[in-house]
Amino acid sequence: DAKTTQPPSMDCAEGRAANLPCNHSTISGNEYVYWYRQIHSQGPQYIIHGLKNNETNEMASLIITEDRKSSTLILPHATLRDTAVYYCIVRLNTGNQFYFGTGTSLTVIP
Amino acid sequence: SQTIHQWPATLVQPVGSPLSLECTVEGTSNPNLYWYRQAAGRGLQLLFYSVGIGQISSEVPQNLSASRPQDRQFILSSKKLLLSDSGFYLCAWNLEAPTEAFFGQGTRLTVV
Numbered sequence: 767d768a769k770t771t772q773p774p775s776m777d778c779a780e781g782r783a784a785n786l787p788c789n790h791s792t793i794s795g796n797e798y799v800y801w802y803r804q805i806h807s808q809g810p811q812y813i814i815h816g817l818k819n820n821e822t823n824e825m826a827s828l829i830i831t832e833d834r835k836s837s838t839l840i841l842p843h844a845t846l847r848d849t850a851v852y853y854c855i856v857r858l859n860t861g862n863q864f865y866f867g868t869g870t871s872l873t874v875i876p
Numbered sequence: 877s878q879t880i881h882q883w884p885a886t887l888v889q890p891v892g893s894p895l896s897l898e899c900t901v902e903g904t905s906n907p908n909l910y911w912y913r914q915a916a917g918r919g920l921q922l923l924f925y926s927v928g929i930g931q932i933s934s935e936v937p938q939n940l941s942a943s944r945p946q947d948r949q950f951i952l953s954s955k956k957l958l959l960s961d962s963g964f965y966l967c968a969w970n971l972e973a974p975t976e977a978f979f980g981q982g983t984r985l986t987v988v
Contacts, residue, residue, distance in 0.1 A: 800976065809966050809968075812977070817974075862970065863910070864968075864977050
């Protein structure tokens with residue numbers, strides 16, 4: 767079962783930073799936070815994951831609060847191709863399954 | 877590098893007909909394998925996962941079954957399709973946690 771809560775939709779102006787929030791208030795100490803995105807009619811694409819510390823890669827940054835009960839995915843300079851549904855997932859570091867919630871539909875506006 | 881193949885990309889099947897969707901992974905050994913389904917406008921629902929040959933765990937009761945005859949092959953089947961089986965079916969793989977999962981491009985199944 768999904769253990770995360772995300773807003774159903776968001777808009778972002780092209781070129782601006784997109785900040786996508788996720789609540790995971792019941793997260794336990796050994797659960798990771800993962801972010802995926804899905805462009806219409808394609809398979810989900812991995813973006814980033816983290817445990818405690820903030821993480822950054824070529825696609826995005828992940829900011830995890832100190833109490834780990836929420837996180838924010840940041841797309842620093844959103845483009846039209848970033849329009850997609852973004853999923854936040856928590857997963858045990860000893861478990862294998864990924865349980866997806868309903869995600870946030872991000873629309874980047876020209 | 878690792879790749880995942882899933883076919884066919886689209887499929888239209890009559891109610892009551894059988895189903896076989898195949899997924900194969902290349903470039904890795906002993907992956908965990910998964911089948912997900914996505915109904916129109918909905919999120920992804922985990923259907924089955926497998927940690928090894930012949931080992932299948934079902935997440936939800938349904939009209940479908942899965943099999944893993946080889947290490948890197950995962951098959952989704954049904955003996956008689958229902959209208960409610962329509963959806964977007966995705967295969968995925970990963971190694972042990974905390975590695976990420978990689979998804980195929982999906983099969984869009986329409987049962988008519």
